[in-house]
Amino acid sequence: MVISRLRTSHHKNHLRQPMRLVIVQVPNRDGSRNELWLLTDRLELSADLVAVAYRYRWTVELFFRWMKSVLGARHLISHKENGVTLQMYAAMIVSLLIVIYTGSKPTVRTFEILQFYLLGWVTDDELDAHLAGLAGLKKTV
Structure with a gap:
């Protein structure tokens, strides 16, 4: 998936490398879940590894x-x-x-x-x- 910056035509050509959006479900203390959007240029990593890397940031x-x-x-x-x-x-x-x-x-x-x-x-x-x-x-x- 290639995502252009802010999805505007004005910034369309600023992003030279392909990017991937990984959506992670993060549990809250109260049991509910939040979505965390992670944008990465590391296309070779699985979504799980991207999530783990973010977790240990x-x-x-x-x-x-x-x-x-x-x-x-x-x-x-x-x-x-x-x-x-x-x-x-x-x-x-x-x-x-x-x-x-x-x-x-x-x-x-x-x-x-x-x-x-x-x-x-x-x-x-x-x-x-x-x-x-x-x-x-x-x-x-």
């Missing part, structure tokens, strides 16, 4: 927010699929290395102090003090 948003705030990745290095994939893998590897090294989830401060340590701006004692503070937080929580 918030998880993706939270991951990007975390990546921006904790790892300082304010923008994507590449807009091509391979470049984005590499940047995501690098972010996950960095966060897992921080978890392995510190024993706690990565925070902005931990990421900063590790960067400063690797740059030589923070001494061993300052790094140890930060890590000891993290260990103290884990014991009290």
Whole structure:
């Protein structure tokens, strides 16, 4: 199904790629159902996969927010699929290395102090003090 933008003749030629409309029935808490209209250019995906991708969109948003705030990745290095994939893998590897090294989830401060340590701006004692503070937080929580 090819849908032109807003179904107006004025915008008819703005949309270059074919689009597909997937209508999903979403249950409400009261037992009623709402229709959710999803427009996609991913024609190879089944309607079920489009619905699942939309359902998990918030998880993706939270991951990007975390990546921006904790790892300082304010923008994507590449807009091509391979470049984005590499940047995501690098972010996950960095966060897992921080978890392995510190024993706690990565925070902005931990990421900063590790960067400063690797740059030589923070001494061993300052790094140890930060890590000891993290260990103290884990014991009290």
